[in-house]
Amino acid sequence: MTQNGDKKNESSSVGMCALRLDPPKNFDFEPKNWPMWNENFERFRSASGLSAQPQQQLIDTLIYVMGFKANSIAKSFTYEAGKTSSDKYDDVKGKFDSHFLPHKNVIHERYLFCTRSQKQNESAEEFITSLYKLAETCEFKSMTGATIKDEMIRDRIVVGVADG
Numbered sequence: 001m002t003q004n005g006d007k008k009n010e011s012s013s014v015g016m017c018a019l020r021l022d023p024p025k026n027f028d029f030e031p032k033n034w035p036m037w038n039e040n041f042e043r044f045r046s047a048s049g050l051s052a053q054p055q056q057q058l059i060d061t062l063i064y065v066m067g068f069k070a071n072s073i074a075k076s077f078t079y080e081a082g083k084t085s086s087d088k089y090d091d092v093k094g095k096f097d098s099h100f101l102p103h104k105n106v107i108h109e110r111y112l113f114c115t116r117s118q119k120q121n122e123s124a125e126e127f128i129t130s131l132y133k134l135a136e137t138c139e140f141k142s143m144t145g146a147t148i149k150d151e152m153i154r155d156r157i158v159v160g161v162a163d164g
Contacts, residue, residue, distance in 0.1 A: 019047075021044060021047055021048045023041070023044050023048075023061075023065045024037060024040040024041050024044055024065060026065065026066060026067035027065075027066040027067055027070070029067070029069055031100045031101065031102060034096075034097075034100035034101060035101070038093075038096075038097070041062065041065065044065075045058070045061075055087055055088055055089050056087060058089040059086075059087075059089050059092050062089070062092065062093065062096075063092075066096075070096075073096070073099060074092065074095075074096075077092070077095040077099075079091060079095075104137055106137075106138065106139050109134070109137040109138050109139075110138045112134055113131070113134040113135055113138050113152070113156065114156070116130065116131060116134055116156060116160060117159075117160035117161075117162070118160055118161050118162040119162075120162070122162075124161065127157075127160070127161065128153075128157060131153045131156050131157065131160075132153060135149050135152060135153055138152070140152055
């Protein structure tokens with residue numbers, strides 16, 4: 001309050017808090033762990049405000065947070081016109097995706113999906129969850145109305161559910 005009893009117009013930080021987020025732990029360089037680590041880093045990038053920073057700072061932070069080996073891997077990437085670096089975060093992250101994510105054989109993935117049946121002592125919920133997970137790697141494209149992915153999952157449930 002001021003001396004004459006009026007409330008002072010104060011800038012308050014109520015509702016606003018300074019939040020300091022620690023980055024994810026260094027990546028362990030196991031390809032199977034890349035999708036989860038990458039998702040965690042993307043959440044950190046968004047929540048920390050890092051997304052609003054210049055592209056080079058995003059690239060440097062990604063490589064730094066990944067850990068020591070990331071720098072050597074990044075130096076091995078080639079970009080258009082034979083360049084050995086990029087000033088675009090999405091380009092660099094895409095190269096890491098290509099490096100760590102195995103190339104999938106869609107025919108094999110669809111075989112696994114199409115031959116999946118409910119196992120003995122497996123609940124219907126577990127079976128259906130498994131079908132959804134398998135369908136993610138099958139690259140089923142959409143068609144009119146429902147997606148072919150939904151249609152294929154429905155068909156596998158009908159064919160693959162155990163009687164009883």
